Amino acid sequence: MSHPANHGRLCVRGWHVHEVASSPDRLRTPLLRKNGDLVPVTFDEAYDAIAENLSKIKKQSGPDAIGFLDSARVSNEDGYILQKFARTVVGTNNIDQGTSFYRTTTVNVLREMLGIAAATNPLEDVFTSKAIILNEIDIGQQLPTLGGAIIRAHLAGTKLIVVGSRRHRVTEHADIFLNIKPGTELFLYAAMAKIIVDRGLMDLDFIRTRCKGYESFLQNIQSFDILHAAHRCDVAPALIEQAVLLYCQNKPGMLLYPSATADIDHDALSAMVNLVLLSGNLGKKGSGILPLSEHNNAQGGCDMGVMPNCLPGYVKVTDATKRASIEKCWNAVIPQSQGRDAAEMLDSASPIKALWLDRHNPVVSASYKDAVEQIKKMDFVVLQNLFLTKTAQFAHVVLPVAAYGEEDVTFTSTERRVQLAVKAIEPPKGFVSAWQQVVAVANRMGARWDYTSPRNVLAEIAEVVPDYSGVTPENLGRDYGRQWPCTQDLPLGTPILFTESKNSRLFSFATVSMTPPEAGANQEFPFALTFGHSLYYWHQNTLVRHSETLKREYGILLLDFPEGFVEINDEDAKGMSIRDNQKIKIVSPKGSAQTFARVTSEVRKGSIFIPFFLQDVMKTIGRDNVKNTFVRIEKAG
Numbered sequence: 003m004s005h006p007a008n009h010g011r012l013c014v015r016g017w018h019v020h021e022v023a024s025s026p027d028r029l030r031t032p033l034l035r036k037n038g039d040l041v042p043v044t045f046d047e048a049y050d051a052i053a054e055n056l057s058k059i060k061k062q063s064g065p066d067a068i069g070f071l072d073s074a075r076v077s078n079e080d081g082y083i084l085q086k087f088a089r090t091v092v093g094t095n096n097i098d099q100g101t102s103f104y105r106t107t108t109v110n111v112l113r114e115m116l117g118i119a120a121a122t123n124p125l126e127d128v129f130t131s132k133a134i135i136l137n138e139i140d141i142g143q144q145l146p147t148l149g150g151a152i153i154r155a156h157l158a159g160t161k162l163i164v165v166g167s168r169r170h171r172v173t174e175h176a177d178i179f180l181n182i183k184p185g186t187e188l189f190l191y192a193a194m195a196k197i198i199v200d201r202g203l204m205d206l207d208f209i210r211t212r213c214k215g216y217e218s219f220l221q222n223i224q225s226f227d228i229l230h231a232a233h234r235c236d237v238a239p240a241l242i243e244q245a246v247l248l249y250c251q252n253k254p255g256m257l258l259y260p261s262a263t264a265d266i267d268h269d270a271l272s273a274m275v276n277l278v279l280l281s282g283n284l285g286k287k288g289s290g291i292l293p294l295s296e297h298n299n300a301q302g303g304c305d306m307g308v309m310p311n312c313l314p315g316y317v318k319v320t321d322a323t324k325r326a327s328i329e330k331c332w333n334a335v336i337p338q339s340q341g342r343d344a345a346e347m348l349d350s351a352s353p354i355k356a357l358w359l360d361r362h363n364p365v366v367s368a369s370y371k372d373a374v375e376q377i378k379k380m381d382f383v384v385l386q387n388l389f390l391t392k393t394a395q396f397a398h399v400v401l402p403v404a405a406y407g408e409e410d411v412t413f414t415s416t417e418r419r420v421q422l423a424v425k426a427i428e429p430p431k432g433f434v435s436a437w438q439q440v441v442a443v444a445n446r447m448g449a450r451w452d453y454t455s456p457r458n459v460l461a462e463i464a465e466v467v468p469d470y471s472g473v474t475p476e477n478l479g480r481d482y483g484r485q486w487p488c489t490q491d492l493p494l495g496t497p498i499l500f501t502e503s504k505n506s507r508l509f510s511f512a513t514v515s516m517t518p519p520e521a522g523a524n525q526e527f528p529f530a531l532t533f534g535h536s537l538y539y540w541h542q543n544t545l546v547r548h549s550e551t552l553k554r555e556y557g558i559l560l561l562d563f564p565e566g567f568v569e570i571n572d573e574d575a576k577g578m579s580i581r582d583n584q585k586i587k588i589v590s591p592k593g594s595a596q597t598f599a600r601v602t603s604e605v606r607k608g609s610i611f612i613p614f615f616l617q618d619v620m621k622t623i624g625r626d627n628v629k630n631t632f633v634r635i636e637k638a639g
Contacts, residue, residue: 095341130288205282302414
């Protein structure tokens with residue numbers, strides 16, 4: 003109850019995670035494909051088959067013909083060992099998280115502008131903040147414990163500004179709701195920055211002592227037209243100005259946005275960070291930037307180097323000096339060229355011949371990338387998972403792994419908090435952690451790794467990743483984990499970043515393109531597409547499908563929409579004489595698909611909302627370029 007992040011509250015998935023581990027559908031033995039079928043084998047036989055096939059493919063096609071993808075829900079130990087195996091045993095930087103389809107912008111922009119790609123403050127700071135901007139996230143559904151905290155903070159007096167193309171429960175509590183057109187964040191935040199400059203609301207002391215690039219930013223923003231921006235966003239200029247005044251005149255202030263979003267591009271996020279720098283809302287309690295992830299270890303995976311361009315600790319693979327330091331620790335050579343990311347590995351032109359998947363299910367999560375066709379072509383696929391997912395039908399080896407609560411490992415949450423997950427129950431007989439399975443294969447391929455416990459792995463992480471150098475099981479166990487940087491000099495961690503004295507770190511303003519091509523609706527295709535999560539539509543999520551309680555709680559709308567749905571604004575539906583649950587046809591320049599209409603005021607007029615799990619529709623109408631996808635709606639026969 004005293005944990006600072008959630009105060010004892012859990013979402014419905016957290017309360018029922020034990021049902022997943024005890025599911026009768028859980029895999030009980032390794033499976034190896036023989037004569038076209040997956041048949042039970044021993045762990046040693048499975049390890050031998052993996053080592054033999056990976057070695058063969060590496061010899062025949064080179065190490066870069068092999069790729070590795072893990073889930074943003076695996077432990078730090080799993081991610082660290084898998085990326086080390088890819089780089090030092092196989093010899094490739096083709097290692098990535100499945101969430102990289104959406105989170106690449108966050109990592110790049112925050113590192114360029116702030117120097118660190120992570121949340122600057124703890125989640126509990128929402129209660130200290132006087133103004134919160136919540137950008138394009140259904141936080142009540144995706145992070146309900148934090149959503150509840152924001153509502154309680156607002157009831158206590160915190161000003162709340164919600165930005166988004168879709169209504170959700172928290173918008174009903176907002177002081178201001180900027181209901182923008184999909185994909186127009188750049189114009190909104192650039193307009194907000196221009197208003198700050200025009201009104202002289204900048205924190206000049208912060209800017210002069212802590213920032214660089216301000217003059218170039220001013221030159222870039224001067225010609226920006228606020229009325230044009232308001233027109234592009236379809237939001238009243240006066241409402242944008244009210245939001246700016248609310249944010250700047252109620253300090254400290256925070257900006258929260260989803261790190262796993264497909265809609266915010268590089269320039270749009272840069273404009274958002276510019277707003278924070280202009281207002282001086284950085285380096286203090288209650289002020290900062292929180293990129294939010296609903297995956298419990300998206301942050302930890304990045305910290306561990308599960309990225310094609312960065313080693314553990316965000317060392318660029320092209321940085322010869324820092325790379326050499328890690329090579330010395332590993333006593334191995336690391337490839338110098340950037341690897342392929344998740345999208346490139348699953349692209350139709352990808353040369354990948356073998357794929358290792360740690361609890362990642364691309365047949366579902368990346369169906370619009372033609373993942374099925376790409377995986378079908380591969381010579382060898384390894385899958386580590388608790389269940390036979392849809393991807394398992396194409397796997398050559400399936401390894402069952404220990405579940406959450408069955409192993410002593412660490413995770414790093416969305417607020418940089420490194421925490422222990424202590425073993426509560428023993429896993430099924432013979433089961434080990436995913437990282438131990440990787441070690442077994444690595445040693446069969448010539449490595450001489452001697453990791454006897456997760457402590458060994460964590461100790462090496464502390465040696466390789468400077469911000470984790472003070473992370474030990476004993477230190478993490480004394481409190482509620484530690485927020486990195488947690489070093490030997492800072493053993494209690496760092497809840498708030500950038501509190502150091504002036505001139506110790508310079509943040510960078512960004513210049514952004516103010517004239518991106520305007521791709522808008524037209525008479526033939528009048529509706530803009532938006533994509534995202536939808537409550538009660540998780541029936542294809544692997545974990546939810548294996549908990550009876552979660553299937554019930556998240557399956558309510560499936561009683562009315564068993565084949566899925568897209569959401570249409572009630573006024574738009576009335577104009578087209580479309581009723582709720584009516585079969586419709588969505589037509590885009592790339593193709594068409596049939597589904598059912600859910601008529602609701604939650605979706606913005608002039609746009610169509612498609613849940614991520616409606617893969618067939620996403621794939622058919624064209625998911626790759628969401629902000630430039632416009633469609634028309636027809637009644638289906």
